[in-house]
Amino acid sequence: MHPHADPRSPATRIDEQAIRALPKAEVHIHLEGTFSLHDMLVLAKESGVSLPGPARTIFDISTHDDFLAPSVTTGGGTGAGSAGLTGFLRFLDWQCGLVRTPEQAARVAYAFAARQTASGIRYADVIVNPTHWNAWRGREIELLSALSEGFDEAAQDGLCETGIAYSLLRSQTAREAEDIVAALTYQRPDRVIALSVDGDEKVTGRTGEKFQTAFARAAVAGLRRTVHAGESSGPAGVWDALDLLQAERIDHGVRSIADPALIERLVRDEISLGVCPRSNVSLGIYPDWASHPLPRLLEAGVRVTLNTDDPVPLGTTLEADWAVAAAQFGFTEADLTGFARRSIEASFASDDLKRDLLAELDAHEAASTS
Template sequence: MPHPTAAALARVDEDAVRALPKAEVHVHLEGAFSLLDLLRLAKQNGVALPGPALTIFDVSTHDGFARPEVTTGGVAHGAGAAGLSGFLRFLDWQCSLVRTRQQAADVAYAFAARQTGSGVRYSDVIVNPTHWSLWRGRELELLDAFAGGFDEAEQDGLCRVGIAYSLLRGQSAAEAEDAVAALASARPRRVVALSIDGDEKTVGRTGEKFHDAFRTAAAAGLHRTVHAGESSGPEGVWDAIEMLGAERIDHGVRAIEDPALIRRLVDEGISLGVCPRSNVSLGIYPDWRSHPLPLLLDAGVAVTLNTDDPAPLGTALERDWAVAAEQFGFDLHDMAGFARRSIDASFADDDLKRDLRAELEETIGR
């Protein structure tokens, strides 16, 4: 890569970030509903909103950056106060508004459109069917409806999307194994990976419980990514690697507390899908400056920068990249590194990765 010019070292703004071809590898479909999506779905289904519409996405400030108000049952709570469990309940409410195949396809299409607006060329989007309460027993139908929306978006030239099917930590081993067996048998379109999400601190360690499900997923050719090292410590990351064969860790920030784990991540090239705004909003760290993102990079860990749940967090990928640049002193050269690692860490196919790498090099070489 050519030596960065003075222009490349200038302050990184959102327009500069949008111009970089990139992937996003840690983003939840459940956390990508805009306020307009919610209003439209509620109206279509004749559902009353849980309180004034604006309080659903009432954003207050925390050290100068957006922090959401999580609204459940008509009561608004700051995300830091409600914690991850309260936040997950809010996602359950959102997803309960999706009741038809067309509504599911529309949600998928809108996601791809918003990603495209951020300069994202490919996304591994996490879908946890346990949040979509009205589709229980019809999970494969829900996945197919999402795939239809993503197909239409790709045909229209929008961001390409692969689905990471996520288990919930509170599910039983039998439920997880049944879900993966169904995936392995049906091979739903666009499903590229198996994931786990949910509150580590509340549920506890789950690596042993899901070992067999992840082994089946690997045998079926699915990639593996695991939420770990967020609300609990490094032990969750160890379990994800050693018990679940994780190729990528979602969050993983608490790995910084264990030098041996950092060496393992570096030696094996296991990337971390880090989401600083989410970590700050949910109280994992008190502010951006306390976040270990620079320390992880300095240690040689392959870190990508992601939004997690952009809509309720009041953000978009280009905004979080620009804030990270301002907070940590990153320049456009550093941002190109994040873009390059995002492509490498994604579960896009080899041809798409090659094309995106070439597009990125052409962009930064201009």
């Protein structure tokens, strides 16, 4: 990376095809943010539901407050703490509410794996927040099983391998969180490999103490831990994630840059940040790419991965975001290979799969430099 590159100056564009060719993982992506327009049109027809607005503007985040009435659930996804975020989260509720049968859920999962594969992603830790999936309340384990069937079929067809991070909603109670962990521990749904928490931290405030017991039990049960923090609020949420929730990875975490002691802790403990620059800019966390702290985090030695968060409503793909990041910050192809390596290392993939993917990346790098 060019640590002092001027983000406003032109840089050599790295072709997206070259980025797709890099073996890599994605560790911060929400299944709820990957429904294509085609997916929604088919699901709406099957459910006899009308679209909440014109199809051509359904992914326009700025319109979501206008055409979606408030719903009970307002969680998951990203977290800017703005009116736009509120509407966006309601939109996710509506969208996921279209999925009502196991067959539909499996189809959504298969489509996710196919979409990831098209970006050259070999493995994904996908975040699933069942509070969005209205038809599955009280049947969350059945939803996970249906999704797993779709991921299984995709893997059998040679598509991206996927692990599920079950995400709590910040506004859920401590008892609800503990009951969820108990169910996950007892029933052990296929492909559920981690516990997560997401939602708007600016609205809910600090939730580390509330979920401390649930995350401790998840750790004992062998579930990995990843926490949304340091996005719409400051570094305090990241400290809570580390000290109270035993987080192995932080989703977003960009506000950590304001606290030198926290940066030191992240570097010392090799905690990776699943950063999503386009999401941060689209939802108003930062005004533009040039203002984003991604280069400063890297310069400080933080292990950073580049991810899409909710790619379809944000109108992006992983290769597109990597190409923009390279152009904005002067990243070279070697830098992007570093992002690919860190994505594999930070993932919750099995040790065997990590070894195979890193070997594939080594071979790709050797061929590219020979």
